[in-house]
Amino acid sequence: MLLAVEALTSHYGRIQALKGIDLTIDRGELVALVGANGAGKTTLLRTISGVQPASGGKIMFDDHNITANPPDSRVRMGISQVPEGRQVFGPMSVEDNLRLGAFSRGGAGTAEMLEKCFAMFPVLEERRKQPAGTLSGGQQQMLAMSRALMAQPVLLLLDEPSMGLAPILVDEIFAAIAELKAAGTTIFLVEQNAFAALSIADRGYVLETGKIVLADKGEALLVNEKVKEAYLGI
Amino acid sequence: MLAEFLQFLFSGITVGAIYALVALGFSIIYNASHVINFAQGEFVMIGGMATVFMMAGGLPLPAAMLVAVAIAVCAGLALERFAVGQSRGASVVTLIIITIGASIFLRGLASVVWDRNFHTLPSFSGDEPIRLAGATLTPQSLWVLGVTLVVAVLLFWFFTRTLMGKAMLATAHNRLAAQLVGINTRFVLMLSFGLAAALGAIGGILITPIAPTYFEGGVMLGLKGFSAAIVGGLGHGLGAIVGGLIVGIAEAMGAGYISSAYKDAFAFVLILLVLFFMPSGLFGVRGTERV
Numbered sequence: 001m002l003l004a005v006e007a008l009t010s011h012y013g014r015i016q017a018l019k020g021i022d023l024t025i026d027r028g029e030l031v032a033l034v035g036a037n038g039a040g041k042t043t044l045l046r047t048i049s050g051v052q053p054a055s056g057g058k059i060m061f062d063d064h065n066i067t068a069n070p071p072d073s074r075v076r077m078g079i080s081q082v083p084e085g086r087q088v089f090g091p092m093s094v095e096d097n098l099r100l101g102a103f104s105r106g107g108a109g110t111a112e113m114l115e116k117c118f119a120m121f122p123v124l125e126e127r128r129k130q131p132a133g134t135l136s137g138g139q140q141q142m143l144a145m146s147r148a149l150m151a152q153p154v155l156l157l158l159d160e161p162s163m164g165l166a167p168i169l170v171d172e173i174f175a176a177i178a179e180l181k182a183a184g185t186t187i188f189l190v191e192q193n194a195f196a197a198l199s200i201a202d203r204g205y206v207l208e209t210g211k212i213v214l215a216d217k218g219e220a221l222l223v224n225e226k227v228k229e230a231y232l233g234i
Numbered sequence: 235m236l237a238e239f240l241q242f243l244f245s246g247i248t249v250g251a252i253y254a255l256v257a258l259g260f261s262i263i264y265n266a267s268h269v270i271n272f273a274q275g276e277f278v279m280i281g282g283m284a285t286v287f288m289m290a291g292g293l294p295l296p297a298a299m300l301v302a303v304a305i306a307v308c309a310g311l312a313l314e315r316f317a318v319g320q321s322r323g324a325s326v327v328t329l330i331i332i333t334i335g336a337s338i339f340l341r342g343l344a345s346v347v348w349d350r351n352f353h354t355l356p357s358f359s360g361d362e363p364i365r366l367a368g369a370t371l372t373p374q375s376l377w378v379l380g381v382t383l384v385v386a387v388l389l390f391w392f393f394t395r396t397l398m399g400k401a402m403l404a405t406a407h408n409r410l411a412a413q414l415v416g417i418n419t420r421f422v423l424m425l426s427f428g429l430a431a432a433l434g435a436i437g438g439i440l441i442t443p444i445a446p447t448y449f450e451g452g453v454m455l456g457l458k459g460f461s462a463a464i465v466g467g468l469g470h471g472l473g474a475i476v477g478g479l480i481v482g483i484a485e486a487m488g489a490g491y492i493s494s495a496y497k498d499a500f501a502f503v504l505i506l507l508v509l510f511f512m513p514s515g516l517f518g519v520r521g522t523e524r525v
Contacts, residue, residue, distance in 0.1 A: 051413050075416030087411035089404045099397065100404050104416030107397050147415060 008057035035207035078154030090133030101150025138169035237368025250482020255437035256459025257474035259430035265406035275456015281438025282447035310431025467515025
């Protein structure tokens, strides 16, 4: 088991955003987390990355208790996140964004990882000298994913990678996610686009107001009546 | 006529270079934390005063300067570690008031540990003035300009060519994303306070042979450096340097041609003009970014 989250809670001031989350992710799995706006999906990812403090429970990664570790130590252990809204370093060049992705490795392996990222998203190579803030939304998403990959993560956390993108770009992003999974990266995918996420996921969790309410295989959730009604709009 | 103008220009550029160093300190800390560090002038004072007292204690000038910079850096790190860093989550205004408190504390400490008198330092390489088209330039002015130039080039190299420098800029642009790529943003904050303190202290050491220092000597230099940072665009490196020179030259010209009684006012008039007509400063970014 690569990641095990047990009874995890988190608060924003007095408001409890996570009300005891239990979930596990095995090595090489692609696990999807679906849920409505405000269910706590982003909070869960932030708590796993350590940028939002846990108020209770624990997070085990690779058999180490990382609940109290600062975010930079978690990145060094192999947890990379592509945050919601992409969060690229806008005024800096595409290439600098990518180089900073390898910061946790002290810049080691930058050259070969740059090549891999450019092979996956050729547009980034064309724009490598351009400020990241001038890229289109889809290109910024590709940059954010590539930046996370520069750290050569063991576990990749993806927060709403399809948000605000044109359908053709959504396809391209999901193709890239499938490619990463095929290459052996463990992926935890958070999506509002439940159909696309569950279609490529091995397993899925459904989150509602800070609690996991359903857990099953990806294809099983796709045909689950409750999921269909609430998240797939069928 | 020309000789007089050149004379004012030389003295303006010299003092402007010091303002530029102070302004760089303001900008570096502002970038890392969005705090205006009003104890920046005290780093300048510590640089000058510590060098004076280290020399009085028997150290040769170069060693005294190194120790003085080290003392200022320790003060900067302590300010982050024990005051600003302890108040995480506090509003920026609260943090700014903390730095004002720290500046009063540092002044008090300096007056107790050292004394309340004016002190000066010998010029680094003699006092034989250099004549240039009827105006004179002291060798110490050349030291001020040379060292400021070297420091500016080093900073430019650090922020554009090294991964750590880029990590500091990245933290300024987007703290969350910086944390998610594994940058220790707490360390970046410490580093910026240390760096700003070192810059201030270097400025203080360079200017003391020209303008004697005392325990409150950092107040005005800090405020002028702050004006320079605002004029150039807070958080912008080149802006800080240009802003420093503009404030220095305006002050020297104003004191020479208008009245030296208003010498200190010119910097603040400049702030007002900039805030009225280009609120983000000469080089400031106007926040046009696609999201």
